[in-house]
Amino acid sequence: MEPLILKSILNSQGFPEGFLTALRQAASELKVKRIALVGGSVRDGLLINRSQQILPNRNKNDIDLVIEGSAKELVGILTKCLGEDTITCSRSYEAYDTVKLKFNGVEIDFATSREESYCLPGENPSIKASVLEKDLARRDFKVNAMAIELLSQEFLDPFGGINDLKAGKLNFLHSKSVEEDPTRVIRAARYSARLGFELTPEGIKQVKSTISNWPWEDLSTNKCITNQHLPALSTRLRMEFELLFEKEPWKIAIKNLQDWGALSLLDNHLQKDKEWSRRLHWGLQLGLPLLTVLIAGTNKPLKVAKRLQLSQKQQKLLQESHELKEILIERSLENYHENSLVPSYWCKFLESSGWQPESVALAISMNAPMRHYLLRWLLRWRKQISPKSAKTLLMEGWEEGPRLGEELNRLRLNEIDKCELKKQ
Known part of the structure; x- marks a missing residue:
């Protein structure tokens, strides 16, 4: 590859001033012979160089470096060269000998070059330190298996990733x-x-x-x-x-x-799901975690959520929303009496059960029956306050206690019904 292109790619990474010089000094002291810019940094650098456009979701301040040697030891020497006051963040992962640091606002990942082997499909791999070529061979796609060796400025592309890059293929x-x-x-x-x-x-x-x-x-x-x-x-x-x-x-x-x-x-039922796009659209509009919304389309959402180790909060949302939907399905099979069309009916129903607003929102995204009432409660009715304050009621002779709260809620519900009647 032409030296000017390699230089352009390196310049596009946003290395902090003086970083490469300090990196070469540290490599020389540790007798490290090869340090390479790898993966997405090279891929995106080549794409930007070709199109002269900024890629969507491209993080300029995220750089991946692979070292034939100990990443931890190299970072230690580099920190001494640059001064500890310039390193604002540092995390180390002993199992993989990787270090993440932030230098003048730029995040840089250092990793010891390694090769991997899998004892079981899908399990975490066994690893051992190796040469740069072996590190490239463990990656996912050919377009992600390219590197630029920083000390010699040599371009490495052992699997023909640049050809896939030109053809727009994975x-x-x-x-x-x-x-x-x-x-x-x-x-x-x-x-x-x-x-x-x-x-x-x-x-x-x-x-x-x-x-x-x-x-x-x-x-x-x-x-x-x-x-x-x-x-x-x-x-x-x-x-x-x-x-x-x-x-x-x-x-x-x-x-x-x-x-x-x-x-x-994730789930066989989800593979056949035809409603995921509509469900995710509503989930996005209502500010829900989208993975939870996607999983809500399975026939055993809690089982899938536990397997994926979703948070307890997300598991509770799935449980409550499915309970709510099942109740609404049962009630929709019955004849709704006239009061069920009144806003205060839905306020009492939803609020007495203690469902979280996010659970109601998730039930809406799941296309639950009578969801238009759920949506009105979520966006309007639950936010309505009583036209009279507790202080006013006390001045009118009410005493503090549960009955005062019940009266405030009664006035609030009457106000909701009145406002909705005016809109009709």
Whole structure:
């Protein structure tokens, strides 16, 4: 690759002033011979260089470096060179010998180059330190397996990632990429949606083949293993979906996953779900956590939520919203009496049961019966206050106690009914 292009890519990373010089000094002191800019930093740098446009969701202040040597030791020497007062944040992960630091507002990840092996499909890999080429070989896609060696400014592309980049294609790095780590399917959907790239026919075939063989068999025990038995996989699935909903064009990504048959990694019922787009639209409008809204479309949402280790709050939302929906379905089968169309009826019904507003919102997104009443309660009625204050009632002769609260609520409900009647 032309030196000017490499220089342009390095300049686009936003390295803090003096950082590269200090990095070379630290590498020399530690006798580290190779440090490389890797992964998305190189991929996006090449794309920006070609299009001269800023990529959507591109974080300029997030740099990934791989070192043939100890990342922790290198960062220690680098910190001494730059001064501890310039390092504002530092986190270390001993198991993988990785360090994250923030230097003049720029986040930089340092990792020791390593190779990986998988004892079981979907389990966390076993790792050992290795050379840069082995580190590139453990990655997910060919477009993410390129590097720029900083000391020699050599461009490394052992798998032809630049050709896929030019063609706008996503190719898994090898034939067992998805089998080893099914979360790579979620990343494929993310990158496809964000970059406008297409997963190759070979990649789609690999996804479908892996999914069709799910659950897999552990040859050592002759037992089937699923993501329920692999907590590490379940955790990574949750994290990948959270990233998808946080940063990516999620509607395109979820459609890709369903087209590839990959939503069955979460739940088979969800793979067949035709309502996810409408449900997620309402969830977005009502400010709900979108992964929770997606899971709400399964036939056993609590089971899926527990497997993915969703928070207790999100599990409670799923439980309450499904209880509410079931009650509304039962009541919709009966003849609603005239009072059930009055706003105060719905206020009493919802407020006496103690459901959280977020649970009611989730039931709305799930297309619960009589949801227009739920929506009015959520957005208007529950916020209505009594036309008279407690102080006024006390001045009128009421005494403090439960009856005072009941009277305030009665006045509030009457006011809600009155306001709604005027709008009709």
